[in-house]
């Protein structure tokens with residue numbers, strides 16, 4: 001192993017030493033044996049912006065070549081015709097593939113990891129649960145309650161003390177607590193003034209980061225690291241243990257609760273059940289490949305929903321408030337729209353005016369959120385793989401099991417897709433002349449994915465985010481600390497590398 005690694009490392013150090021500002025053709029040079037790995041490592045610190053330049057110069061599709069036998073070759077594409085073809089019109093020939101499952105192994109059989117019959121069963125069960133009216137009511141109540149008892153007290157405290165707050169951390173705690181309430185029925189209260197550490201929350205963050213590193217390391221290297229229990233791979237193994245241990249507690253408590261209440265128990269308030277209860281009661285005659293009596297299946301359910309809801313919403317909210325701070329005119333317009341359409345709430349009050357039908361009136365807010373997610377998509381890349389060899393609409397040939405990556409961050413910034421002003425934040429592009437929301441096809445605005453595997457929590461997430469934004473804009477001013485470095489961390493989720501430092505003041 002050292003025989004291969006040492007020359008590669010020496011070569012890369014030499015390149016760094018001699019070439020301070022590598023140009024595009026140098027970075028994309030396909031060297032004998034080591035492929036384009038040196039170039040990739042040279043731009044890793046600014047990988048997001050680099051891919052925008054790369055794809056703009058490559059007619060939206062680029063073939064990356066990794067070192068020989070390293071399993072790193074991948075076709076990178078953001079061509080909307082290819083995206084539509086792979087995710088929708090020729091969906092049957094595209095799946096996550098065996099390589100995906102290996103790289104994402106810490107998440108076992110969660111819905112995002114599986115294909116074929118198992119995915120179909122997962123999807124059907126998730127659709128039945130998430131689209132249930134009772135579950136929508138439960139999510140509205142959980143959001144209002146977390147605002148009142150979590151976010152508002154924390155904001156008030158920081159405002160009163162004039163202290164600097166990491167807004168990204170606050171939003172992550174907020175969404176972690178809500179997700180856990182919706183999934184397990186109990187609140188871990190990670191969002192409180194003393195900001196306690198939660199091992200489950202921390203393990204999730206580490207597992208997600210580790211998966212990204214597996215994309216930029218030769219397969220043999222991360223496997224060796226895993227075998228030896230070193231670095232980020234060690235943390236991933238530890239995360240796996242934590243997932244089993246913590247989930248086991250929630251599952252056994254929930255099984256006992258269901259046993260005591262009886263399988264046919266319904267909530268008297270008409271609110272839906274938490275997800276774990278619904279899955280324990282799943283009618284197994286309808287789902288051949290799902291097994292609710294197996295704790296491992298229920299652990300995958302918990303992980304599926306926590307991964308789906310926690311970081312995505314926290315990421316979207318953090319970038320949104322940062323981009324508002326750069327565009328005070330947009331903030332003013334959103335406040336105007338809120339004042340015109342909604343009554344002012346007293347901070348954190350649980351009131352009926354913020355039900356989903358009221359939120360639908362806030363078209364400009366919706367537009368601003370979409371616009372922020374176009375530029376800062378919470379899930380910045382998507383992977384797919386052909387079952388049989390194929391030719392994409394762009395003319396690129398792909399062999400069976402080839403790795404194909406769709407980079408959403410670059411897609412949102414492409415002039416060829418969004419026009420000359422692609423890199424500008426303009427919520428107006430989402431509003432029609434008659435004042436309604438403009439529809440953009442999902443293969444162009446991919447933040448919630450497209451085709452049969454599109455996001456099942458989109459409505460819930462949009463309502464939740466709007467509720468939080470209304471609460472904050474009506475009652476607080478957020479001041480982003482000047483001079484801090486804002487850059488995305490290379491990860492499965494588009495988080496800010498250094499967090500977002502802000503101070504808060506209360507509005508009259």
Ligand code: HEM
Nearest residue numbers: 123308309312313316378379447448449453455456457461
């Ligand atoms: C801003 C918030 C959110 C964003 C940007 C988002 C985005 C996405 C994306 C990109 C996918 C495709 C993932 C893949 O297959 O690789 C996805 C799938 C999914 N999302 Fe979301 N999501 C959000 C919130 C939620 C929430 C809150 C839930 C549930 C409570 C949820 C449930 C799901 C489920 C179940 C799938 C799997 C669909 C399938 O594979 O068939 N999402 N989401």
